[in-house]
Amino acid sequence: MARPRLLLLVPTTTYRTEDFVEAAGRLEVDLVVAAEKPNALAEAVPERLLTLPFADPAASVRQVSDYARRYPIAAVVPVDDATTVVGAAIGQALGLRANPMAAVRATRNKLAMREALGRASVPQPGFAAFGVEEDPAATAKAVRYPCVLKPLHLSASRGVIRADSPAEFSAAWTRLAALLALPEVRALGEGASQILVESFVPGVEVALEGMLTAGQLQTLALFDKPDPLDGPYFEETIYVTPSRLPAASQRAVGDCAARAARALGLTDGPVHAELRIDDAGPWLIELAARSIGGLCARTLRFGTGMTLEEIILRHALGWPIASLERERPAAGVMMIPIPRGGILQSVEGLDQARAVPGIEDITISMHRGQRIVPLPEGSEYLGFIFSRGAAPHEAEASLRRAHALLRFQISS
Ligand code: ADP
Numbered sequence: 138m139a140r141p142r143l144l145l146l147v148p149t150t151t152y153r154t155e156d157f158v159e160a161a162g163r164l165e166v167d168l169v170v171a172a173e174k175p176n177a178l179a180e181a182v183p184e185r186l187l188t189l190p191f192a193d194p195a196a197s198v199r200q201v202s203d204y205a206r207r208y209p210i211a212a213v214v215p216v217d218d219a220t221t222v223v224g225a226a227i228g229q230a231l232g233l234r235a236n237p238m239a240a241v242r243a244t245r246n247k248l249a250m251r252e253a254l255g256r257a258s259v260p261q262p263g264f265a266a267f268g269v270e271e272d273p274a275a276t277a278k279a280v281r282y283p284c285v286l287k288p289l290h291l292s293a294s295r296g297v298i299r300a301d302s303p304a305e306f307s308a309a310w311t312r313l314a315a316l317l318a319l320p321e322v323r324a325l326g327e328g329a330s331q332i333l334v335e336s337f338v339p340g341v342e343v344a345l346e347g348m349l350t351a352g353q354l355q356t357l358a359l360f361d362k363p364d365p366l367d368g369p370y371f372e373e374t375i376y377v378t379p380s381r382l383p384a385a386s387q388r389a390v391g392d393c394a395a396r397a398a399r400a401l402g403l404t405d406g407p408v409h410a411e412l413r414i415d416d417a418g419p420w421l422i423e424l425a426a427r428s429i430g431g432l433c434a435r436t437l438r439f440g441t442g443m444t445l446e447e448i449i450l451r452h453a454l455g456w457p458i459a460s461l462e463r464e465r466p467a468a469g470v471m472m473i474p475i476p477r478g479g480i481l482q483s484v485e486g487l488d489q490a491r492a493v494p495g496i497e498d499i500t501i502s503m504h505r506g507q508r509i510v511p512l513p514e515g516s517e518y519l520g521f522i523f524s525r526g527a528a529p530h531e532a533e534a535s536l537r538r539a540h541a542l543l544r545f546q547i548s549s
Pocket residue numbers: 262285287291292293294295297335336337338339342366371411413422423
């Protein structure tokens with residue numbers, strides 16, 4: 138029998154092509170990779186490489202439908218945020234396991250997401266949206282403090298700024314408006330003409346990695362974020378799983394994320410949610426129809442060693458998954474904080490840092506000579522440190538020890 142054909146949608150900005158392609162290689166499938174930019178090899182192997190205009194779902198659907206008449210497709214898997222909408226469109230058109238497109242669209246616009254969650258009374262921060270052309274000084278008087286300003290359509294905390302006073306609000310507004318005016322930011326999708334203002338939710342933050350099957354959310358892993366995320370910028374650093382929260386809080390987090398997924402209308406595929414927890418319980422910060430970003434999925438292993446990418450591919454194919462239980466040991470990842478902006482000259486101390494007990498790997502994702510831009514404007518990760526330990530605090534301690542041994546030479 139012919140092997141099923143799996144279509145992988147790979148945006149140029151992703152860190153995860155290798156991990157998904159490797160996972161596909163471990164399955165008995167014929168892999169077809171679609172990207173936005175034509176690949177030099179595409180003409181040589183037209184049945185294996187497609188060029189699709191991801192930003193135009195209707196055109197992508199037409200092209201894939203034509204292709205699928207000659208080469209039937211069994212599953213479509215979008216990799217990362219930038220392809221979730223086009224992935225849903227293709228999935229729906231071909232009758233594959235996928236989310237409804239309207240639901241995915243709502244996850245890609247922070248205002249639409251807040252409105253959908255609000256209709257279902259999912260606990261979330263208070264919010265209001267304003268046009269970028271509005272007067273910041275007047276707007277600053279209309280909002281309560283502390284608050285958070287954010288763009289509607291970016292990710293990785295890009296452009297997210299806390300303000301504690303009208304003066305801070307105006308400064309944050311000006312900075313965010315300048316970011317939203319950049320052509321490359323406008324090109325990332327609709328939403329660059331508005332600014333979302335939310336009440337600041339205090340408390341600890343967690344990230345939930347889950348899988349939806351016919352509308353049912355199963356938690357795959359819950360990560361604590363042990364470094365305080367109090368602003369003014371929200372640079373992600375350490376994620377550690379399993380969570381050290383009490384079991385009742387963990388259940389409340391899972392319930393809240395499940396309600397949010399339902400409110401948005403998501404039904405199938407990976408989910409990555411961020412929540413904050415205070416005395417009143419969990420508050421939904423964000424829910425995305427994708428798996429965890431960057432290279433952070435490398436912390437996770439399931440059952441007898443399956444990767445998260447393999448689970449996502451199997452799920453899309455409708456194949457059985459032996460176990461969704463995460464492996465026992467605790468695991469952590471540090472998205473290496475950007476110390477300051479400038480040109481990366483060198484990274485020292487890698488060997489010593491890799492030798493720290495519990496450290497599995499360190500990947501530097503920026504290259505020498507590259508300009509590094511810190512938050513709130515930046516969008517790329519300096520690199521990732523991965524650890525394992527008998528308990529969460531050990532995995533966390535290893536990350537901190539390894540990070541302390543790294544030295545980044547950055548020139549202005
Ligand atoms: P992005 O899509 O860029 O990740 P988020 O809305 O998830 O944007 O915000 C990024 C981070 O900023 C969150 O993980 C959280 O730490 C912080 N944050 C965002 N909104 C709020 C809020 N209303 N209250 C407190 N912290 C927030």
